[in-house]
Amino acid sequence: MFIYYLKRLSGVIVVIWGATIVVFFMMRLVPGDVISTILGPMAQSEQIEKLRAFYGLDKSIWEQYFIWLARILTGEWGNSIAFSEPIxxxxxxxxxxxxxxxxxxxxxxxxxxxxxxxxxxxxxxxxxxxxxxxxxxxxxxxxxxxxxxxxxxxxxxxxxxxxxxxxxxxxxxxxxxxxxxxxxxxxxxxxxxxxxxxxxxxxxxxxxxxxxxxxxxxxxxxxxxxxxxxxxxxxxxxxxxxxxxxxxxxxxxxxxxxxxxxxxxxxxxxxxxxxxxxxxxxxxxxxxxxxxxxxxxxxxxxxx
Incomplete structure:
Protein backbone atom coordinates (compact mmCIF):
# COMPACT_ATOMS: atom_id res chain seq x y z
CA MET A 1 0.00 0.00 0.00
CA PHE A 2 2.87 2.36 0.83
CA ILE A 3 4.43 1.73 -2.59
CA TYR A 4 1.07 2.55 -4.24
CA TYR A 5 0.79 5.88 -2.41
CA LEU A 6 4.42 6.66 -3.19
CA LYS A 7 3.84 6.04 -6.90
CA ARG A 8 0.73 8.22 -6.90
CA LEU A 9 2.56 10.99 -5.04
CA SER A 10 5.50 10.85 -7.44
CA GLY A 11 2.98 11.14 -10.29
CA VAL A 12 1.59 14.32 -8.72
CA ILE A 13 5.10 15.79 -8.42
CA VAL A 14 5.82 14.99 -12.09
CA VAL A 15 2.51 16.59 -13.16
CA ILE A 16 3.22 19.76 -11.16
CA TRP A 17 6.75 19.96 -12.53
CA GLY A 18 5.39 19.50 -16.05
CA ALA A 19 2.89 22.28 -15.36
CA THR A 20 5.71 24.66 -14.42
CA ILE A 21 7.47 23.92 -17.73
CA VAL A 22 4.29 24.40 -19.77
CA VAL A 23 3.36 27.64 -17.98
CA PHE A 24 6.86 29.09 -18.32
CA PHE A 25 7.33 28.33 -22.01
CA MET A 26 3.73 29.13 -22.92
CA MET A 27 4.20 32.65 -21.61
CA ARG A 28 7.40 32.98 -23.65
CA LEU A 29 5.36 32.39 -26.82
CA VAL A 30 3.09 35.38 -26.14
CA PRO A 31 3.77 38.22 -28.63
CA GLY A 32 5.43 41.32 -27.22
CA ASP A 33 8.05 42.01 -24.58
CA VAL A 34 7.20 41.15 -20.96
CA ILE A 35 9.47 43.84 -19.54
CA SER A 36 7.95 46.56 -21.74
CA THR A 37 4.50 45.45 -20.59
CA ILE A 38 5.54 45.68 -16.93
CA LEU A 39 7.31 49.07 -17.13
CA GLY A 40 5.10 50.69 -19.75
CA PRO A 41 5.97 52.57 -22.97
CA MET A 42 7.74 55.44 -21.15
CA ALA A 43 10.39 53.23 -19.52
CA GLN A 44 14.04 54.14 -20.00
CA SER A 45 16.60 51.69 -21.35
CA GLU A 46 18.42 51.50 -17.99
CA GLN A 47 15.22 50.45 -16.23
CA ILE A 48 14.52 47.84 -18.90
CA GLU A 49 18.01 46.33 -18.65
CA LYS A 50 17.88 46.31 -14.85
CA LEU A 51 14.55 44.48 -14.79
CA ARG A 52 15.68 42.06 -17.50
CA ALA A 53 18.67 41.17 -15.31
CA PHE A 54 16.39 40.80 -12.26
CA TYR A 55 14.18 38.27 -14.08
CA GLY A 56 17.21 36.60 -15.68
CA LEU A 57 16.06 37.41 -19.21
CA ASP A 58 19.63 38.13 -20.25
CA LYS A 59 20.48 34.44 -19.74
CA SER A 60 19.71 31.26 -21.68
CA ILE A 61 16.12 30.00 -21.77
CA TRP A 62 16.77 27.08 -19.38
CA GLU A 63 18.64 29.34 -16.95
CA GLN A 64 15.63 31.65 -17.07
CA TYR A 65 13.35 28.71 -16.27
CA PHE A 66 15.32 27.60 -13.20
CA ILE A 67 15.62 31.18 -11.93
CA TRP A 68 11.84 31.56 -12.33
CA LEU A 69 11.21 28.17 -10.67
CA ALA A 70 13.43 29.10 -7.72
CA ARG A 71 11.44 32.32 -7.25
CA ILE A 72 8.17 30.38 -7.38
CA LEU A 73 9.38 27.85 -4.79
CA THR A 74 10.60 30.59 -2.44
CA GLY A 75 7.36 32.57 -2.74
CA GLU A 76 8.83 35.47 -4.75
CA TRP A 77 6.02 35.63 -7.30
CA GLY A 78 6.38 39.32 -8.00
CA ASN A 79 3.64 41.92 -8.39
CA SER A 80 0.62 41.98 -10.65
CA ILE A 81 0.85 44.47 -13.51
CA ALA A 82 -2.90 45.09 -13.63
CA PHE A 83 -3.64 45.23 -9.89
CA SER A 84 -0.30 46.52 -8.50
CA GLU A 85 -0.52 43.96 -5.70
CA PRO A 86 1.67 40.96 -4.82
CA ILE A 87 0.55 37.95 -6.89
Missing part, protein backbone atom coordinates in the same frame (compact mmCIF):
# COMPACT_ATOMS: atom_id res chain seq x y z
CA UNK A 88 0.63 35.63 -3.87
CA UNK A 89 -1.71 38.01 -2.00
CA UNK A 90 -4.19 38.15 -4.90
CA UNK A 91 -4.25 34.36 -5.28
CA UNK A 92 -4.76 33.81 -1.53
CA UNK A 93 -7.55 36.40 -1.60
CA UNK A 94 -9.41 34.69 -4.48
CA UNK A 95 -8.66 31.04 -3.72
CA UNK A 96 -11.09 30.89 -0.79
CA UNK A 97 -13.97 32.00 -3.04
CA UNK A 98 -13.14 29.29 -5.58
CA UNK A 99 -13.13 26.68 -2.80
CA UNK A 100 -16.54 27.94 -1.61
CA UNK A 101 -17.94 27.50 -5.12
CA UNK A 102 -16.31 24.08 -5.49
CA UNK A 103 -17.61 22.90 -2.11
CA UNK A 104 -21.15 24.11 -2.81
CA UNK A 105 -21.16 22.48 -6.24
CA UNK A 106 -19.89 19.18 -4.83
CA UNK A 107 -22.61 19.18 -2.16
CA UNK A 108 -25.32 19.73 -4.80
CA UNK A 109 -23.87 17.06 -7.09
CA UNK A 110 -23.72 14.48 -4.30
CA UNK A 111 -27.17 15.11 -2.85
CA UNK A 112 -29.12 15.41 -6.11
CA UNK A 113 -27.04 12.80 -7.95
CA UNK A 114 -27.46 10.17 -5.23
CA UNK A 115 -31.19 10.83 -4.77
CA UNK A 116 -31.90 10.70 -8.52
CA UNK A 117 -29.71 7.62 -8.95
CA UNK A 118 -31.34 5.74 -6.06
CA UNK A 119 -34.90 6.58 -7.16
CA UNK A 120 -34.16 5.56 -10.76
CA UNK A 121 -32.25 2.44 -9.76
CA UNK A 122 -35.03 1.13 -7.52
CA UNK A 123 -37.56 1.64 -10.34
CA UNK A 124 -35.61 0.61 -13.45
CA UNK A 125 -37.18 0.97 -16.90
CA UNK A 126 -40.26 2.73 -15.54
CA UNK A 127 -41.58 6.15 -16.54
CA UNK A 128 -39.92 7.72 -13.49
CA UNK A 129 -36.58 6.16 -14.40
CA UNK A 130 -36.82 7.24 -18.04
CA UNK A 131 -37.75 10.83 -17.17
CA UNK A 132 -34.99 11.21 -14.57
CA UNK A 133 -32.30 9.70 -16.79
CA UNK A 134 -33.40 11.75 -19.81
CA UNK A 135 -33.27 14.90 -17.68
CA UNK A 136 -29.79 14.05 -16.41
CA UNK A 137 -28.54 13.44 -19.96
CA UNK A 138 -30.05 16.75 -21.11
CA UNK A 139 -28.45 18.64 -18.21
CA UNK A 140 -25.06 17.10 -18.97
CA UNK A 141 -25.37 17.87 -22.69
CA UNK A 142 -25.89 21.63 -22.35
CA UNK A 143 -22.61 23.59 -22.53
CA UNK A 144 -21.85 25.09 -19.15
CA UNK A 145 -21.89 28.70 -20.40
CA UNK A 146 -25.33 28.20 -22.01
CA UNK A 147 -26.70 26.61 -18.86
CA UNK A 148 -25.38 29.51 -16.80
CA UNK A 149 -26.94 32.10 -19.12
CA UNK A 150 -30.28 30.22 -19.13
CA UNK A 151 -30.37 30.12 -15.32
CA UNK A 152 -29.48 33.82 -15.11
CA UNK A 153 -32.19 34.75 -17.61
CA UNK A 154 -35.00 32.85 -15.87
CA UNK A 155 -34.08 33.09 -12.18
CA UNK A 156 -32.29 36.45 -12.10
CA UNK A 157 -33.68 38.58 -14.95
CA UNK A 158 -37.24 37.26 -15.25
CA UNK A 159 -38.11 35.95 -11.78
CA UNK A 160 -35.56 38.02 -9.83
CA UNK A 161 -35.09 35.27 -7.26
CA UNK A 162 -31.30 35.13 -7.33
CA UNK A 163 -28.64 37.78 -8.01
CA UNK A 164 -27.08 38.01 -11.45
CA UNK A 165 -23.45 38.00 -10.37
CA UNK A 166 -20.93 38.50 -7.59
CA UNK A 167 -20.50 36.91 -4.18
CA UNK A 168 -22.25 39.50 -2.01
CA UNK A 169 -24.68 42.40 -2.28
CA UNK A 170 -23.39 45.91 -2.89
CA UNK A 171 -25.72 47.20 -0.19
CA UNK A 172 -26.96 45.56 2.96
CA UNK A 173 -25.67 42.43 4.66
CA UNK A 174 -22.80 40.45 3.18
CA UNK A 175 -22.97 37.61 5.68
CA UNK A 176 -23.26 33.85 5.23
CA UNK A 177 -26.83 33.86 3.95
CA UNK A 178 -26.06 36.57 1.42
CA UNK A 179 -23.10 34.57 0.10
CA UNK A 180 -25.24 31.41 -0.07
CA UNK A 181 -27.90 33.38 -1.96
CA UNK A 182 -25.29 34.38 -4.56
CA UNK A 183 -23.84 30.86 -4.59
CA UNK A 184 -26.98 28.99 -5.72
CA UNK A 185 -26.89 29.61 -9.49
CA UNK A 186 -23.10 29.29 -9.96
CA UNK A 187 -23.07 26.10 -7.89
CA UNK A 188 -25.97 24.55 -9.83
CA UNK A 189 -24.27 25.42 -13.12
CA UNK A 190 -20.96 23.90 -12.03
CA UNK A 191 -22.64 20.81 -10.57
CA UNK A 192 -24.80 19.95 -13.61
CA UNK A 193 -22.45 17.48 -15.34
CA UNK A 194 -21.08 15.84 -12.14
CA UNK A 195 -24.66 15.42 -10.87
CA UNK A 196 -25.64 13.57 -14.05
CA UNK A 197 -22.56 11.35 -13.86
CA UNK A 198 -23.14 10.43 -10.21
CA UNK A 199 -26.85 9.79 -10.87
CA UNK A 200 -26.20 7.47 -13.82
CA UNK A 201 -23.45 5.51 -12.05
CA UNK A 202 -25.58 5.14 -8.91
CA UNK A 203 -28.55 3.97 -10.96
CA UNK A 204 -26.42 1.48 -12.92
CA UNK A 205 -24.86 0.03 -9.76
CA UNK A 206 -28.26 -0.37 -8.07
CA UNK A 207 -29.73 -2.14 -11.12
CA UNK A 208 -26.73 -4.48 -11.09
CA UNK A 209 -27.14 -5.11 -7.35
CA UNK A 210 -30.84 -5.94 -7.77
CA UNK A 211 -29.81 -8.85 -10.00
CA UNK A 212 -27.27 -10.27 -7.53
CA UNK A 213 -28.26 -13.68 -6.06
CA UNK A 214 -28.06 -12.57 -2.42
CA UNK A 215 -30.27 -9.52 -3.06
CA UNK A 216 -32.78 -11.66 -4.99
CA UNK A 217 -32.74 -14.09 -2.07
CA UNK A 218 -33.43 -11.55 0.67
CA UNK A 219 -36.17 -9.97 -1.45
CA UNK A 220 -37.77 -13.41 -1.85
CA UNK A 221 -37.71 -13.87 1.92
CA UNK A 222 -39.88 -10.78 2.28
CA UNK A 223 -37.34 -8.62 4.10
CA UNK A 224 -38.45 -5.05 4.76
CA UNK A 225 -37.72 -2.51 2.04
CA UNK A 226 -35.45 -0.43 4.30
CA UNK A 227 -33.24 -3.42 5.11
CA UNK A 228 -32.99 -4.41 1.44
CA UNK A 229 -32.03 -0.84 0.57
CA UNK A 230 -29.35 -0.91 3.28
CA UNK A 231 -27.81 -4.04 1.70
CA UNK A 232 -27.91 -2.43 -1.76
CA UNK A 233 -26.36 0.84 -0.60
CA UNK A 234 -23.59 -1.03 1.19
CA UNK A 235 -22.80 -2.88 -2.03
CA UNK A 236 -22.68 0.18 -4.27
CA UNK A 237 -20.75 2.43 -1.88
CA UNK A 238 -17.21 1.72 -3.25
CA UNK A 239 -18.18 2.49 -6.86
CA UNK A 240 -20.17 5.60 -5.95
CA UNK A 241 -17.40 6.94 -3.69
CA UNK A 242 -14.85 6.37 -6.46
CA UNK A 243 -16.85 8.17 -9.16
CA UNK A 244 -17.76 10.99 -6.74
CA UNK A 245 -14.10 11.49 -5.92
CA UNK A 246 -13.25 11.76 -9.60
CA UNK A 247 -15.87 14.48 -10.02
CA UNK A 248 -14.13 16.76 -7.51
CA UNK A 249 -11.38 17.55 -10.02
CA UNK A 250 -13.91 18.18 -12.79
CA UNK A 251 -15.94 20.46 -10.52
CA UNK A 252 -12.82 22.47 -9.73
CA UNK A 253 -12.10 22.80 -13.45
CA UNK A 254 -15.64 23.78 -14.42
CA UNK A 255 -15.71 26.31 -11.57
CA UNK A 256 -13.16 28.44 -13.42
CA UNK A 257 -15.59 28.93 -16.32
CA UNK A 258 -18.55 29.46 -14.00
CA UNK A 259 -16.71 32.26 -12.21
CA UNK A 260 -16.37 34.15 -15.48
CA UNK A 261 -20.08 33.75 -16.31
CA UNK A 262 -21.29 34.86 -12.87
CA UNK A 263 -18.44 37.26 -12.04
CA UNK A 264 -17.68 35.10 -9.01
CA UNK A 265 -14.46 36.59 -7.56
CA UNK A 266 -12.28 33.47 -7.58
CA UNK A 267 -9.18 32.17 -9.33
CA UNK A 268 -11.02 31.69 -12.63
CA UNK A 269 -12.19 35.30 -12.85
CA UNK A 270 -8.77 36.51 -11.71
CA UNK A 271 -7.13 34.48 -14.49
CA UNK A 272 -9.56 35.86 -17.08
CA UNK A 273 -8.91 39.45 -15.99
CA UNK A 274 -5.15 38.82 -16.06
CA UNK A 275 -5.35 37.45 -19.62
CA UNK A 276 -7.40 40.44 -20.80
CA UNK A 277 -4.91 42.84 -19.18
CA UNK A 278 -1.92 40.87 -20.55
CA UNK A 279 -0.71 40.51 -16.96
CA UNK A 280 1.74 37.69 -17.73
CA UNK A 281 3.17 37.20 -14.19
CA UNK A 282 -0.34 36.90 -12.75
CA UNK A 283 -1.42 34.51 -15.53
CA UNK A 284 1.57 32.30 -14.74
CA UNK A 285 0.80 32.31 -11.03
CA UNK A 286 -2.92 31.62 -11.41
CA UNK A 287 -2.45 28.80 -13.95
CA UNK A 288 0.25 27.18 -11.83
CA UNK A 289 -1.88 27.30 -8.66
CA UNK A 290 -4.82 25.81 -10.55
CA UNK A 291 -2.65 23.01 -11.97
CA UNK A 292 -1.23 22.20 -8.53
CA UNK A 293 -4.64 22.14 -6.86
CA UNK A 294 -6.10 20.02 -9.66
CA UNK A 295 -3.27 17.48 -9.30
CA UNK A 296 -3.57 17.38 -5.49
CA UNK A 297 -7.38 17.02 -5.60
CA UNK A 298 -7.12 14.13 -8.05
CA UNK A 299 -4.45 12.49 -5.87
CA UNK A 300 -6.67 12.73 -2.79
CA UNK A 301 -9.76 11.41 -4.61
CA UNK A 302 -7.75 8.49 -6.06
CA UNK A 303 -6.26 7.46 -2.73
CA UNK A 304 -9.07 8.07 -0.24
Missing amino acids: SYLIKLKLGNTLILTGGSLAIALVIGLVVGIVSGLRPFTLVDNVLMATSVAAASIPIFWLGLILVYFFSVRLRIFPVSGISSLTGSSGVFDVLHHLVLPAITTAAIPTAVIARVTRSEIVTMLGKPHIVGIRAKGLKHNKILKHILRGITPSVVNISGLQVGYIFGWALFTEIIFKWPGIGLLLYEAIVARDIPLVQGAVLVFACLFAVINFISDTV
Whole structure:
Protein backbone atom coordinates (compact mmCIF):
# COMPACT_ATOMS: atom_id res chain seq x y z
CA MET A 1 0.00 0.00 0.00
CA PHE A 2 2.87 2.36 0.83
CA ILE A 3 4.43 1.73 -2.59
CA TYR A 4 1.07 2.55 -4.24
CA TYR A 5 0.79 5.88 -2.41
CA LEU A 6 4.42 6.66 -3.19
CA LYS A 7 3.84 6.04 -6.90
CA ARG A 8 0.73 8.22 -6.90
CA LEU A 9 2.56 10.99 -5.04
CA SER A 10 5.50 10.85 -7.44
CA GLY A 11 2.98 11.14 -10.29
CA VAL A 12 1.59 14.32 -8.72
CA ILE A 13 5.10 15.79 -8.42
CA VAL A 14 5.82 14.99 -12.09
CA VAL A 15 2.51 16.59 -13.16
CA ILE A 16 3.22 19.76 -11.16
CA TRP A 17 6.75 19.96 -12.53
CA GLY A 18 5.39 19.50 -16.05
CA ALA A 19 2.89 22.28 -15.36
CA THR A 20 5.71 24.66 -14.42
CA ILE A 21 7.47 23.92 -17.73
CA VAL A 22 4.29 24.40 -19.77
CA VAL A 23 3.36 27.64 -17.98
CA PHE A 24 6.86 29.09 -18.32
CA PHE A 25 7.33 28.33 -22.01
CA MET A 26 3.73 29.13 -22.92
CA MET A 27 4.20 32.65 -21.61
CA ARG A 28 7.40 32.98 -23.65
CA LEU A 29 5.36 32.39 -26.82
CA VAL A 30 3.09 35.38 -26.14
CA PRO A 31 3.77 38.22 -28.63
CA GLY A 32 5.43 41.32 -27.22
CA ASP A 33 8.05 42.01 -24.58
CA VAL A 34 7.20 41.15 -20.96
CA ILE A 35 9.47 43.84 -19.54
CA SER A 36 7.95 46.56 -21.74
CA THR A 37 4.50 45.45 -20.59
CA ILE A 38 5.54 45.68 -16.93
CA LEU A 39 7.31 49.07 -17.13
CA GLY A 40 5.10 50.69 -19.75
CA PRO A 41 5.97 52.57 -22.97
CA MET A 42 7.74 55.44 -21.15
CA ALA A 43 10.39 53.23 -19.52
CA GLN A 44 14.04 54.14 -20.00
CA SER A 45 16.60 51.69 -21.35
CA GLU A 46 18.42 51.50 -17.99
CA GLN A 47 15.22 50.45 -16.23
CA ILE A 48 14.52 47.84 -18.90
CA GLU A 49 18.01 46.33 -18.65
CA LYS A 50 17.88 46.31 -14.85
CA LEU A 51 14.55 44.48 -14.79
CA ARG A 52 15.68 42.06 -17.50
CA ALA A 53 18.67 41.17 -15.31
CA PHE A 54 16.39 40.80 -12.26
CA TYR A 55 14.18 38.27 -14.08
CA GLY A 56 17.21 36.60 -15.68
CA LEU A 57 16.06 37.41 -19.21
CA ASP A 58 19.63 38.13 -20.25
CA LYS A 59 20.48 34.44 -19.74
CA SER A 60 19.71 31.26 -21.68
CA ILE A 61 16.12 30.00 -21.77
CA TRP A 62 16.77 27.08 -19.38
CA GLU A 63 18.64 29.34 -16.95
CA GLN A 64 15.63 31.65 -17.07
CA TYR A 65 13.35 28.71 -16.27
CA PHE A 66 15.32 27.60 -13.20
CA ILE A 67 15.62 31.18 -11.93
CA TRP A 68 11.84 31.56 -12.33
CA LEU A 69 11.21 28.17 -10.67
CA ALA A 70 13.43 29.10 -7.72
CA ARG A 71 11.44 32.32 -7.25
CA ILE A 72 8.17 30.38 -7.38
CA LEU A 73 9.38 27.85 -4.79
CA THR A 74 10.60 30.59 -2.44
CA GLY A 75 7.36 32.57 -2.74
CA GLU A 76 8.83 35.47 -4.75
CA TRP A 77 6.02 35.63 -7.30
CA GLY A 78 6.38 39.32 -8.00
CA ASN A 79 3.64 41.92 -8.39
CA SER A 80 0.62 41.98 -10.65
CA ILE A 81 0.85 44.47 -13.51
CA ALA A 82 -2.90 45.09 -13.63
CA PHE A 83 -3.64 45.23 -9.89
CA SER A 84 -0.30 46.52 -8.50
CA GLU A 85 -0.52 43.96 -5.70
CA PRO A 86 1.67 40.96 -4.82
CA ILE A 87 0.55 37.95 -6.89
CA SER A 88 0.63 35.63 -3.87
CA TYR A 89 -1.71 38.01 -2.00
CA LEU A 90 -4.19 38.15 -4.90
CA ILE A 91 -4.25 34.36 -5.28
CA LYS A 92 -4.76 33.81 -1.53
CA LEU A 93 -7.55 36.40 -1.60
CA LYS A 94 -9.41 34.69 -4.48
CA LEU A 95 -8.66 31.04 -3.72
CA GLY A 96 -11.09 30.89 -0.79
CA ASN A 97 -13.97 32.00 -3.04
CA THR A 98 -13.14 29.29 -5.58
CA LEU A 99 -13.13 26.68 -2.80
CA ILE A 100 -16.54 27.94 -1.61
CA LEU A 101 -17.94 27.50 -5.12
CA THR A 102 -16.31 24.08 -5.49
CA GLY A 103 -17.61 22.90 -2.11
CA GLY A 104 -21.15 24.11 -2.81
CA SER A 105 -21.16 22.48 -6.24
CA LEU A 106 -19.89 19.18 -4.83
CA ALA A 107 -22.61 19.18 -2.16
CA ILE A 108 -25.32 19.73 -4.80
CA ALA A 109 -23.87 17.06 -7.09
CA LEU A 110 -23.72 14.48 -4.30
CA VAL A 111 -27.17 15.11 -2.85
CA ILE A 112 -29.12 15.41 -6.11
CA GLY A 113 -27.04 12.80 -7.95
CA LEU A 114 -27.46 10.17 -5.23
CA VAL A 115 -31.19 10.83 -4.77
CA VAL A 116 -31.90 10.70 -8.52
CA GLY A 117 -29.71 7.62 -8.95
CA ILE A 118 -31.34 5.74 -6.06
CA VAL A 119 -34.90 6.58 -7.16
CA SER A 120 -34.16 5.56 -10.76
CA GLY A 121 -32.25 2.44 -9.76
CA LEU A 122 -35.03 1.13 -7.52
CA ARG A 123 -37.56 1.64 -10.34
CA PRO A 124 -35.61 0.61 -13.45
CA PHE A 125 -37.18 0.97 -16.90
CA THR A 126 -40.26 2.73 -15.54
CA LEU A 127 -41.58 6.15 -16.54
CA VAL A 128 -39.92 7.72 -13.49
CA ASP A 129 -36.58 6.16 -14.40
CA ASN A 130 -36.82 7.24 -18.04
CA VAL A 131 -37.75 10.83 -17.17
CA LEU A 132 -34.99 11.21 -14.57
CA MET A 133 -32.30 9.70 -16.79
CA ALA A 134 -33.40 11.75 -19.81
CA THR A 135 -33.27 14.90 -17.68
CA SER A 136 -29.79 14.05 -16.41
CA VAL A 137 -28.54 13.44 -19.96
CA ALA A 138 -30.05 16.75 -21.11
CA ALA A 139 -28.45 18.64 -18.21
CA ALA A 140 -25.06 17.10 -18.97
CA SER A 141 -25.37 17.87 -22.69
CA ILE A 142 -25.89 21.63 -22.35
CA PRO A 143 -22.61 23.59 -22.53
CA ILE A 144 -21.85 25.09 -19.15
CA PHE A 145 -21.89 28.70 -20.40
CA TRP A 146 -25.33 28.20 -22.01
CA LEU A 147 -26.70 26.61 -18.86
CA GLY A 148 -25.38 29.51 -16.80
CA LEU A 149 -26.94 32.10 -19.12
CA ILE A 150 -30.28 30.22 -19.13
CA LEU A 151 -30.37 30.12 -15.32
CA VAL A 152 -29.48 33.82 -15.11
CA TYR A 153 -32.19 34.75 -17.61
CA PHE A 154 -35.00 32.85 -15.87
CA PHE A 155 -34.08 33.09 -12.18
CA SER A 156 -32.29 36.45 -12.10
CA VAL A 157 -33.68 38.58 -14.95
CA ARG A 158 -37.24 37.26 -15.25
CA LEU A 159 -38.11 35.95 -11.78
CA ARG A 160 -35.56 38.02 -9.83
CA ILE A 161 -35.09 35.27 -7.26
CA PHE A 162 -31.30 35.13 -7.33
CA PRO A 163 -28.64 37.78 -8.01
CA VAL A 164 -27.08 38.01 -11.45
CA SER A 165 -23.45 38.00 -10.37
CA GLY A 166 -20.93 38.50 -7.59
CA ILE A 167 -20.50 36.91 -4.18
CA SER A 168 -22.25 39.50 -2.01
CA SER A 169 -24.68 42.40 -2.28
CA LEU A 170 -23.39 45.91 -2.89
CA THR A 171 -25.72 47.20 -0.19
CA GLY A 172 -26.96 45.56 2.96
CA SER A 173 -25.67 42.43 4.66
CA SER A 174 -22.80 40.45 3.18
CA GLY A 175 -22.97 37.61 5.68
CA VAL A 176 -23.26 33.85 5.23
CA PHE A 177 -26.83 33.86 3.95
CA ASP A 178 -26.06 36.57 1.42
CA VAL A 179 -23.10 34.57 0.10
CA LEU A 180 -25.24 31.41 -0.07
CA HIS A 181 -27.90 33.38 -1.96
CA HIS A 182 -25.29 34.38 -4.56
CA LEU A 183 -23.84 30.86 -4.59
CA VAL A 184 -26.98 28.99 -5.72
CA LEU A 185 -26.89 29.61 -9.49
CA PRO A 186 -23.10 29.29 -9.96
CA ALA A 187 -23.07 26.10 -7.89
CA ILE A 188 -25.97 24.55 -9.83
CA THR A 189 -24.27 25.42 -13.12
CA THR A 190 -20.96 23.90 -12.03
CA ALA A 191 -22.64 20.81 -10.57
CA ALA A 192 -24.80 19.95 -13.61
CA ILE A 193 -22.45 17.48 -15.34
CA PRO A 194 -21.08 15.84 -12.14
CA THR A 195 -24.66 15.42 -10.87
CA ALA A 196 -25.64 13.57 -14.05
CA VAL A 197 -22.56 11.35 -13.86
CA ILE A 198 -23.14 10.43 -10.21
CA ALA A 199 -26.85 9.79 -10.87
CA ARG A 200 -26.20 7.47 -13.82
CA VAL A 201 -23.45 5.51 -12.05
CA THR A 202 -25.58 5.14 -8.91
CA ARG A 203 -28.55 3.97 -10.96
CA SER A 204 -26.42 1.48 -12.92
CA GLU A 205 -24.86 0.03 -9.76
CA ILE A 206 -28.26 -0.37 -8.07
CA VAL A 207 -29.73 -2.14 -11.12
CA THR A 208 -26.73 -4.48 -11.09
CA MET A 209 -27.14 -5.11 -7.35
CA LEU A 210 -30.84 -5.94 -7.77
CA GLY A 211 -29.81 -8.85 -10.00
CA LYS A 212 -27.27 -10.27 -7.53
CA PRO A 213 -28.26 -13.68 -6.06
CA HIS A 214 -28.06 -12.57 -2.42
CA ILE A 215 -30.27 -9.52 -3.06
CA VAL A 216 -32.78 -11.66 -4.99
CA GLY A 217 -32.74 -14.09 -2.07
CA ILE A 218 -33.43 -11.55 0.67
CA ARG A 219 -36.17 -9.97 -1.45
CA ALA A 220 -37.77 -13.41 -1.85
CA LYS A 221 -37.71 -13.87 1.92
CA GLY A 222 -39.88 -10.78 2.28
CA LEU A 223 -37.34 -8.62 4.10
CA LYS A 224 -38.45 -5.05 4.76
CA HIS A 225 -37.72 -2.51 2.04
CA ASN A 226 -35.45 -0.43 4.30
CA LYS A 227 -33.24 -3.42 5.11
CA ILE A 228 -32.99 -4.41 1.44
CA LEU A 229 -32.03 -0.84 0.57
CA LYS A 230 -29.35 -0.91 3.28
CA HIS A 231 -27.81 -4.04 1.70
CA ILE A 232 -27.91 -2.43 -1.76
CA LEU A 233 -26.36 0.84 -0.60
CA ARG A 234 -23.59 -1.03 1.19
CA GLY A 235 -22.80 -2.88 -2.03
CA ILE A 236 -22.68 0.18 -4.27
CA THR A 237 -20.75 2.43 -1.88
CA PRO A 238 -17.21 1.72 -3.25
CA SER A 239 -18.18 2.49 -6.86
CA VAL A 240 -20.17 5.60 -5.95
CA VAL A 241 -17.40 6.94 -3.69
CA ASN A 242 -14.85 6.37 -6.46
CA ILE A 243 -16.85 8.17 -9.16
CA SER A 244 -17.76 10.99 -6.74
CA GLY A 245 -14.10 11.49 -5.92
CA LEU A 246 -13.25 11.76 -9.60
CA GLN A 247 -15.87 14.48 -10.02
CA VAL A 248 -14.13 16.76 -7.51
CA GLY A 249 -11.38 17.55 -10.02
CA TYR A 250 -13.91 18.18 -12.79
CA ILE A 251 -15.94 20.46 -10.52
CA PHE A 252 -12.82 22.47 -9.73
CA GLY A 253 -12.10 22.80 -13.45
CA TRP A 254 -15.64 23.78 -14.42
CA ALA A 255 -15.71 26.31 -11.57
CA LEU A 256 -13.16 28.44 -13.42
CA PHE A 257 -15.59 28.93 -16.32
CA THR A 258 -18.55 29.46 -14.00
CA GLU A 259 -16.71 32.26 -12.21
CA ILE A 260 -16.37 34.15 -15.48
CA ILE A 261 -20.08 33.75 -16.31
CA PHE A 262 -21.29 34.86 -12.87
CA LYS A 263 -18.44 37.26 -12.04
CA TRP A 264 -17.68 35.10 -9.01
CA PRO A 265 -14.46 36.59 -7.56
CA GLY A 266 -12.28 33.47 -7.58
CA ILE A 267 -9.18 32.17 -9.33
CA GLY A 268 -11.02 31.69 -12.63
CA LEU A 269 -12.19 35.30 -12.85
CA LEU A 270 -8.77 36.51 -11.71
CA LEU A 271 -7.13 34.48 -14.49
CA TYR A 272 -9.56 35.86 -17.08
CA GLU A 273 -8.91 39.45 -15.99
CA ALA A 274 -5.15 38.82 -16.06
CA ILE A 275 -5.35 37.45 -19.62
CA VAL A 276 -7.40 40.44 -20.80
CA ALA A 277 -4.91 42.84 -19.18
CA ARG A 278 -1.92 40.87 -20.55
CA ASP A 279 -0.71 40.51 -16.96
CA ILE A 280 1.74 37.69 -17.73
CA PRO A 281 3.17 37.20 -14.19
CA LEU A 282 -0.34 36.90 -12.75
CA VAL A 283 -1.42 34.51 -15.53
CA GLN A 284 1.57 32.30 -14.74
CA GLY A 285 0.80 32.31 -11.03
CA ALA A 286 -2.92 31.62 -11.41
CA VAL A 287 -2.45 28.80 -13.95
CA LEU A 288 0.25 27.18 -11.83
CA VAL A 289 -1.88 27.30 -8.66
CA PHE A 290 -4.82 25.81 -10.55
CA ALA A 291 -2.65 23.01 -11.97
CA CYS A 292 -1.23 22.20 -8.53
CA LEU A 293 -4.64 22.14 -6.86
CA PHE A 294 -6.10 20.02 -9.66
CA ALA A 295 -3.27 17.48 -9.30
CA VAL A 296 -3.57 17.38 -5.49
CA ILE A 297 -7.38 17.02 -5.60
CA ASN A 298 -7.12 14.13 -8.05
CA PHE A 299 -4.45 12.49 -5.87
CA ILE A 300 -6.67 12.73 -2.79
CA SER A 301 -9.76 11.41 -4.61
CA ASP A 302 -7.75 8.49 -6.06
CA THR A 303 -6.26 7.46 -2.73
CA VAL A 304 -9.07 8.07 -0.24
